[in-house]
Amino acid sequence: MxxxxxxxxxxxxxxxxxxxxxxxxxxxxxxxxxxxPTPVGAEVTSGLEPPPADNPSCDPTASLRPSGGLPTPGQMPAGSTMEEIVDRGFLIAGVDQTTYLMGYRDPTAEGLSGFDIDLVNELAEALFGEPGKVRYVTVTSEQREQVLADGTVDVVVRTMTVTCDRWENVSFSTVYFEAGQRLLVHRDSEYEDVADLAGERVCSARGSTSLRRIDAHDAGLVAVAVADWADCLVMLQQGQVEGFSTDDTILAGMARQDPQLHVVGDRFSSEPYGMAFNKDDEDFVRFANALLARMRQDGTWERMYNTWLTDLGPAPAPPAANYQD
Structure with missing residues (x-):
């Protein structure tokens, strides 16, 4: 060990x-x-709820069809969620600030940057006609559903996997990115796949589907839960865990920051990301889906990928829209 x-x-x-x-x-x-010292709140955990299983009666990627084209920025339908946001003067978005390439605090930009942050700015531009009218609220994986339920934020864009269980509490946009769970380890280790870590400590964020998959893995991994992905990086660098397992989008950013680490193994899950909304805001979900449809067609999605995620390989086709109505 x-x-x-x-x-x-x-x-x-x-x-x-x-x-x-x-x-x-x-x-x-x-x-x-x-x-x-270990990060605050880091703990070995077990007996978690099993990861989502395939359910023939539920397709979590199916969202609400757009009502039509996007309205003119600043001129939202009367009585809509979007009009309420425009009248307020800014969008409130729940995001991450610790995940390099997706949502992180960028000292060179004096603010937040990343793929998810660019998506929030696209949403703000569709609402207001300019991308900067956003108030960011940084949230952990565990807090994502609660901040929508209690109205703290209008939308959560934080590498959030759409699942049937989560649809019970929030609504999702169509899928804006398809990730997959893999493993980050030290380059000087002999680990090549998650099964090689049988009996070893593997870290992931509390409240994530990734942590549930670690706990349930056939290899008998020891799941270590932390508040944020960055805590896993620290624990791996300090030798307090043997591996860090979560979505490859997140791991690619961690490996970019530390050349002594690398991503190994095949994907052992599918993690479709969606923007999350309060269950009552169906009109806002349809608005966001109209925006995503435009982004797929006009090259915006590909441009964002090429800005942030080429560590994962050449830009694939954007995830196709899937609607339930």
Whole structure:
């Protein structure tokens, strides 16, 4: 097992050398163990609800058909959710600020950047005629449904997989990206696939479908839950877990930040992302789907992919729209 403190081993070696040198250092037989703290709230977990199973009676990717073309920005239908947002003067969006390439705090841009952030800006531009009228609320994976239910935000765009279970609490747009769960490990490890980590600690975010798949995996993985994806990166770098498993979009950003890590193995899930809305805001869902239809056709989706996600390979065709009505 590689888990443990690399720092502890290094300090022990240094102190032993200091003792052997005959100086006033610590004697050679002193064992020093320095444990780095784990992120707040990190814990081993088990017995989670199983990951979503195929349900022939439910297609989670099927959303609400657009009512027509997009209205003129700033001129929303009377009494609509969109008119309420325009009258307020800004869109409120629940997003991530810790996932490089998808939604992260960018010091060079003095704000948030990423594929999901660009999508929020496209939504704001369709509403107002300009992309900047957004108030961002950063949320964890676990908070995504609640902030919609209590009206804290108008929309959540945060690498959120559409599932039949989640449709019970929120409504989704058509799929805007198709991701898949894979594994991030150290380059100097011998791990090539998730099955190689049998009995080892593997990290993912609390409240995610990824964590549920780790807990249920046939390899007997030890699931470690944290608040944010960035906590998994820290724990992997510190040797506190052997792997970090979630959507390949997220892992690609983590690997870009640390060249000592790489993504391995085949996808072992399908993770279709959708924008999420309050269950009462069906008109806003149809509006968003009209926007996504335009983005697929006019090249906007491909441009966003080429800006952020070429680490995953050349741009595929955008996910096709699927409607339930």
């Amino acid at each position: 590689r888990s443990g403190s690399r720092l502890a081993a290094l300090l022990t070696a240094v102190l032993v050398l200091a003792g052997c040198a005959g100086g006033p250092g610590v004697p050679a037989d002193v064992d020093v163990d320095v444990e780095r």
